[in-house]
Amino acid sequence: xxxxxxxxxxxxDSIVKNLMMAERMPLxxxxxxxxxxxxxxxxxxxxxTQLLTFRDKLAQLKLTPNYRARTVVSSNDARVSATxxxxxxxxxxxxxxxxxxxxxxxxxxxxxxxxxxxxxxDPNTSLFNQKxxxxxxxxxxxxxxxxxxxxxxxxxxxxxxxxxxxxxxxxKLDLSTGALKDGVNPTIKVNGQTIKVVTGTPNSxxxxxxxxxxxxxxxELTKDSVVxxxxxxxxxxxxxxxEKDVPLKSWNLGKGSIADLKVTIGGTVYEMDSxxxxxxxxxxxxxxxxxxxTTGIITFNGDGIPGETTVDVNFQQNYSSFGIxxxxxxxxxxxxxFITGNDSLNSVIRKVNESNAGVTMFYDSFSDxxxxxxxxxxxxxKDSGTADAPLRNGEIQVSGNFMTSILKFDNDIxxxxxxxxxxxxxxxxxxxxxxxxxxxxGVTFTLKQVFKDIPGESxxxxxxxxxDTNQVFQNIKNFVDQYNELIAxxxxxxxxxxxxxxxxxxxDEREELSEKQQEKxxxxxxxxxxxxxxxxxxxxxxxxxxxxxxxxxNGLFKxxxxxxxxxxxxxxxxxxxxxxxxxxxxxxEQDPEAVENLFRGSxxxxxxxxxxxxYDTVDASMKKLQEKAxxxxxxxxxxxxxxxxxxxxxxxxxxxxxxxxxENRYWRQFTxxxxxxxxxxxxxxFLMQQFSNF
Numbered sequence: 001x002x003x004x005x006x007x008x009x010x011x012x013d014s015i016v017k018n019l020m021m022a023e024r025m026p027l028x029x030x031x032x033x034x035x036x037x038x039x040x041x042x043x044x045x046x047x048x049t050q051l052l053t054f055r056d057k058l059a060q061l062k063l064t065p066n067y068r069a070r071t072v073v074s075s076n077d078a079r080v081s082a083t084x085x086x087x088x089x090x091x092x093x094x095x096x097x098x099x100x101x102x103x104x105x106x107x108x109x110x111x112x113x114x115x116x117x118x119x120x121x122d123p124n125t126s127l128f129n130q131k132x133x134x135x136x137x138x139x140x141x142x143x144x145x146x147x148x149x150x151x152x153x154x155x156x157x158x159x160x161x162x163x164x165x166x167x168x169x170x171x172k173l174d175l176s177t178g179a180l181k182d183g184v185n186p187t188i189k190v191n192g193q194t195i196k197v198v199t200g201t202p203n204s205x206x207x208x209x210x211x212x213x214x215x216x217x218x219x220e221l222t223k224d225s226v227v228x229x230x231x232x233x234x235x236x237x238x239x240x241x242x243e244k245d246v247p248l249k250s251w252n253l254g255k256g257s258i259a260d261l262k263v264t265i266g267g268t269v270y271e272m273d274s275x276x277x278x279x280x281x282x283x284x285x286x287x288x289x290x291x292x293x294t295t296g297i298i299t300f301n302g303d304g305i306p307g308e309t310t311v312d313v314n315f316q317q318n319y320s321s322f323g324i325x326x327x328x329x330x331x332x333x334x335x336x337x338f339i340t341g342n343d344s345l346n347s348v349i350r351k352v353n354e355s356n357a358g359v360t361m362f363y364d365s366f367s368d369x370x371x372x373x374x375x376x377x378x379x380x381x382k383d384s385g386t387a388d389a390p391l392r393n394g395e396i397q398v399s400g401n402f403m404t405s406i407l408k409f410d411n412d413i414x415x416x417x418x419x420x421x422x423x424x425x426x427x428x429x430x431x432x433x434x435x436x437x438x439x440x441x442g443v444t445f446t447l448k449q450v451f452k453d454i455p456g457e458s459x460x461x462x463x464x465x466x467x468d469t470n471q472v473f474q475n476i477k478n479f480v481d482q483y484n485e486l487i488a489x490x491x492x493x494x495x496x497x498x499x500x501x502x503x504x505x506x507x508d509e510r511e512e513l514s515e516k517q518q519e520k521x522x523x524x525x526x527x528x529x530x531x532x533x534x535x536x537x538x539x540x541x542x543x544x545x546x547x548x549x550x551x552x553x554n555g556l557f558k559x560x561x562x563x564x565x566x567x568x569x570x571x572x573x574x575x576x577x578x579x580x581x582x583x584x585x586x587x588x589e590q591d592p593e594a595v596e597n598l599f600r601g602s603x604x605x606x607x608x609x610x611x612x613x614x615y616d617t618v619d620a621s622m623k624k625l626q627e628k629a630x631x632x633x634x635x636x637x638x639x640x641x642x643x644x645x646x647x648x649x650x651x652x653x654x655x656x657x658x659x660x661x662x663e664n665r666y667w668r669q670f671t672x673x674x675x676x677x678x679x680x681x682x683x684x685x686f687l688m689q690q691f692s693n694f
Contacts, residue, residue, distance in 0.1 A: 012670045016663065023662050027655045028506050034648045035504035040529045041641045044629030047490065047536070051622050054486050058615040061479055067596035069471035072443065075462040079449045082463045088442030090467065095445075096460040097453040098424040102377035102436045105327075105395035105419035109408040110137065112368040120368055121345065126294060127406075128152065128257050128318050128341025137405050151401040154259045154316040155181045156236040157338045159229070166223040173213035178233035180209070184321070186231035187336045190221065192356060194335065230338050232319065235260075241310045249304035253296035253315060257341030261291055261315040263298070265305065294342065317341065322400030324357045324372070327380040329434060333358055339402070359396060370407055372396050378434025379419050395419055422447050469588040476599070477579060480565060483547070484576045490540050491574035498528030535628060539621035544575045546613040552606045555594020556587075560610065563587040563595055 060066070065086035072084040080095050114120040114133055121133045131148055138147040156178060162171045173180075180186070185197045188207050195207045195217070202208045202218035209215060221227070236255075242248045261272040263279055270279040270288055278287040279298070289300035298313070305311055318341035325334045335357035339348055345363060352361040352372075360373045374396060381395045394416040398409045409415075421432040424447060426440075436447045443465060451458055502524040510518060530536060548567075550558050557563050564583030568576050587595055601609035628640050636642030 012667075012674075016666050016670065019666055024659060027652065027659065030648055030652050030655060031506070032504040034645060034652065036525075036529065037641055037645050037648065039526050041629045041645075043493065043526075043530055044625050044641070045632070047493065047530075048622055048625045048629070048631075050486060050489060051539075051618050051625070054482060055615060055618045055622065057479065057482055058611055058618065061475075061611045062600050062602075062615070064596075064600075066475045067472055067592070067600065069468035069475070070442075071466050071468040073464045073466075075459070079447075079451055080461040080463065081446045081448065083444045084465055085442045085444075088465050091441070091465050093440075093443070093445075093463040093465075094427055094460045095447075095463070096425045096428075097458075098422070098447050098450050099452070100420060100423040101447055101450055102422035102434060103417075103420050104377045105374040105381075105416060107372045107394060107396040107398075107409065107416040109370045110410045110415060111135075111408055113370065113406070113408055114368050120365060123345040123349075123363055123365070125344055126257070126342050127339070127344060127348070129294065134406055135408075137408050137410075147401070147405045151320050151405055152318045152341060153320065154235075155184070155319055156233040156255060156315070156317055157319045157340050158231055158233060160231075162227040162229075164221050164223075164225040164227055171215045171221075171227055173209070173215070173229060173231065175213040175233075177238065178236040180213075181232040181234040184232045185336075186229050187338070188215065188230075189228045190217075191226055194333075194356065230336075232321075232338065235314055235316045237312060237314045239310065239312045242305055242307045244307045246307050247304035248309070248311060249300055251298045251300075251311070251313070253298070253313065255296045255315070255317050255340075256294055257318040258291055258293040258296055259316045259318045259341075261298075261313065263288070264312040264314075265309060320400070320402040322398065322403045324352065324355075324359060324403075325397040325399070326358045326374060327395040328358045328374070328376055329378070329380060370409070372398070372409070374419060376434065377419060377422075377436065379421050380434070381418070425453065467588070467592055469585055469592075472588055472592070472595075473581070473585055476565075476584065480577050480579055483543075487540060487543065487574055487576065490536050493530040494532060494536050494540070495574075496528040496531055498531050499524045502527075535621065535624050539617065539624075540574070542617045542621070543614060546610060546617055547575075547577065549610065549613060550606070551598050551601055551609055552603075553594040553597035553601060554607075555597065556591045557594045557598055560598070563598070 068086040070084040070086060070088050070090075072082045072088075074081055079098070113135060115135045118133060121130050136144055136147055138144055160173065164171060186209065188195045188197060195205065198206045198208050200208060202216060204218045206218040207215055215227070215229070238253065240248070240251065258272070261279075263270045265288070268285060269282045270285065271282055272278070272291050272293075273280050277291045277293055279289045279291065280287050287301065288305075289298055291298050296315075296317075319338060320341075321336065321338050323334060323336045325332060333356060335355050337348075337351055337355070339351070343351075349361045349363060352359065358375050360375060361370065362373065363370045379395075394411065394413050395418055396416060397411050398404065403409045421434055422436050422438075423430070423432050425431075438445055443463065445463070453460065502521060504525050505513070505518060505521060513521065544567075547560060552558065560566065560577075564580030564587065565577055566580075568578050597607070597609060599609050599611050601607045602612065603609075626634075626639065630636075630639030630642055634642065636646045
């Protein structure tokens with residue numbers, strides 16, 4: 001228990017506080033030392049970040065494009081334009097004529113798809129519900145209803161996507177709700193590429209499907225493969241048990257365009273009436289509800305199906321399938337599509353356009369016709385009639401009644417405009433390309449017009465490739481500017497004045513100053529903490545040495561000074577560089593290869609370029625700074641200043657423990673004094689009472 005001046009009348013709290021202030025002076029010095037170490041650490045790390053940024057720039061400057069920028073000029077940009085990369089040689093090209101531009105293969109359908117005399121089809125509405133709107137193509141001795149029935153079949157369209165990882169169990173389709181429909185192969189894609197489905201043992205690039213739905217691949221799947229499977233079930237069964245006291249009033253099957261449906265409740269089977277869509281018992285039981293065949297929602301009559309009742313549903317939906325085969329630069333591509341009666345024409349178009357078929361499907365409402373246009377230009381079907389390319393009626397082929405009967409696409413060659421190559425003459429050579437835009441020796445040409453070589457009337461188009469000295473000059477100038485900024489910052493830290501009379505503020509001192517005064521004080525206290533640091537001095541010296549070194553370039557220029565880059569005359573600037581722009585541009589024109597080798601020569605000896613030398617210097621300096629001050633993710637044990645911080649921190653902890661002991665001792669002493677005074681006062685009062693009795 002602490003007694004604070006009750007007997008003596010002294011302000012013991014203030015006395016102890018003042019005594020402890022004197023005792024704590026060494027502790028405050030330790031805390032100030034810790035703060036200085038933290039500031040030094042942060043300053044070193046800030047410089048290391050700047051070195052990292054500069055090193056990244058140096059890494060970029062090792063690359064060829066910084067020194068081989070090219071310009072390209074076309075004498076007639078309206079006919080032929082060109083762009084160029086840094087890898088292009090200085091050269092000139094002459095395109096004397098373009099006899100043919102490249103074009104894409106286009107297959108047009110055979111006629112209007114809407115029935116004459118009625119409204120045109122609505123591309124946003126369900127296909128199956130527009131039976132009367134389509135005109136359609138029928139076979140001899142066939143009715144439209146028969147053609148429509150051949151197009152739309154019954155089953156259930158399913159799509160599953162599997163993200164396969166190494167070591168996962170085999171990919172398996174869930175066939176518990178229904179079996180695969182006979183005669184309809186699923187479409188299986190691995191990472192977007194279609195895999196051929198076979199029976200028996202699959203070879204490389206093939207897949208087979210086991211009876212239980214397991215996919216067996218001929219080639220082992222790689223890690224993180226994405227497998228997408230589109231398949232058709234013969235029918236699908238779903239089951240639900242209603243909750244207690246919660247009747248089932250409706251059920252969404254999650255599928256549309258329902259073709260056939262049976263509901264089983266307690267052994268009683270109800271079938272969908274094809275005319276009314278009502279659910280009627282097979283033995284004459286009254287209807288229990290109705291099916292919306294478009295949405296797949298079952299609505300039950302009255303209060304619905306009572307709670308705790310199991311309801312089984314078996315159904316099919318209307319679906320169709322079609323295929324598109326395209327000749328492309330990657331070879332012949334075959335894509336299979338499954339659609340449901342709920343799909344609209346626009347959704348079918350979207351599926352085709354987003355697929356790997358390599359074509360764009362288009363419907364024009366004005367002409368009421370459709371086209372398929374290959375996305376690539378060029379003729380990829382030249383070897384017509386060979387055993388390796390058996391599909392010879394055109395470059396875009398279709399299959400399936402939906403395409404041939406409903407959308408009226410015909411594989412006859414008369415409905416297709418074949419793709420063609422660009423044909424032109426360049427530097428006297430007659431040649432072809434699949435595209436009007438093509439690369440040649442680092443130059444990208446774009447043919448825009450057909451023109452003939454007619455002497456006196458039509459001039460050839462000249463394409464000239466030259467050095468872009470302005471761009472290379474700007475790249476070098478940017479490098480010099482960044483170098484100057486870096487050495488200026490390092491030099492500033494090395495020469496910054498140290499104000500030793502300004503120590504880090506203690507908590508008590510902070511309370512006496514305003515925020516602005518605290519900021520100004522800390523600015524002075526942080527100044528010069530890295531003054532004369534040997535690591536920074538060494539990196540600055542090494543960088544200056546690298547910039548003044550000689551490089552064997554096998555050309556005219558071997559030092560930066562020879563191309564107009566030298567240190568400024570003012571030594572107070574710490575070795576900053578200045579550029580004689582006229583001299584540098586002249587050097588780039590005179591011997592660009594020597595300038596490039598001066599900067600990025602990749603040798604190991606005297607031919608090692610300045611950029612490589614600087615990179616090594618900066619990288620080594622960064623490692624030294626990391627050993628000194630660590631990174632943001634480093635622990636204190638991993639760098640020198642951190643270990644010193646740990647030591648100071650332990651000293652602070654020990655001293656604070658000591659201060660607690662000292663403070664307790666002072667309080668014990670003053671408490672003893674108070675008790676002694678109290679006893680003396682008590683004795684005095686006793687004596688006074690005794691004397692008062694006489």
